[in-house]
Amino acid sequence: TVIYYVTPTYPRPNQVPELTRLSHSLMHVPGLHWVVANDHDACDPRVHSILQRSGLPFTHISSPKPPQLNLLRLMPRGVTNRRAALRWITSEPRQGVLYFGDDDNSVDLDLFDEIRKTRKLSMFPVGLISEYGVSSPVLQGGKVIGFFDSWPGARRFAVDMAGFAVNLQHLAPAAAMPYKAGFEEDGFLKSNGFTLEDVEPLADNCTRVLVWHTRSVIPKKKQLKVHLDSDRLDKFDNLR
């Protein structure tokens, strides 16, 4: 079973290190196709080089978000590019499992043995999710009956983007991720027509954390004021 690992990414100082780190995890995974969709108006050669050096089969997509999105109070992150990746995946018949892996998450390689088992819709815990520290399906008698998540919202599926996988056989042609911050996962899963009864718990009945929602600090840039004397080019005023 091929895993289509969909990574939305965007230009910032952390982009190259995040993708480098992620590529060094994914390169150990057999049967993985990496779909990287960059929120940028062109394919970045540095991103391309990371993909090539990973040795993985990959698809590199340029998919900038529409500028109107920046006007929203809560900007949905990574939606335009995930939608572009979905369009590529459904552009021809493919078999396998779809997984959304953000560029800043951390993965245990056992995750891939688990998500490969997905027959329809699988779910599993995600570590480092806001106040509760973990987001996970809640099970009773081996069946998912609800969710432990610090932000339930008005959601059928209170899950993180990294907490589920879908078999492409059950990806509805009209499946779409909404431009609604906080409701991307739930909206996407509902647009597929999934219900709670469809959920297959993985990771030893959701007792293991195999992926973490790690977040990196973006370093603040200091404005360098360079004072150039006619003969001394080495005075950088605010480095003192």
Ligand code: UGA
């Ligand atoms: C959380 C969820 O894990 C995301 O899947 C979800 O899209 C997001 O919240 C949301 O609902 O707003 P979080 O860690 O808060 O994610 O956000 P980021 O890691 O900054 O962004 C999620 C993904 O989208 C990343 O892969 C990031 O590279 C990408 N992104 C972010 C873009 O492609 N464009 C942007 O402008 C910002």
Ligand code: MN
């Ligand atoms: Mn993140």
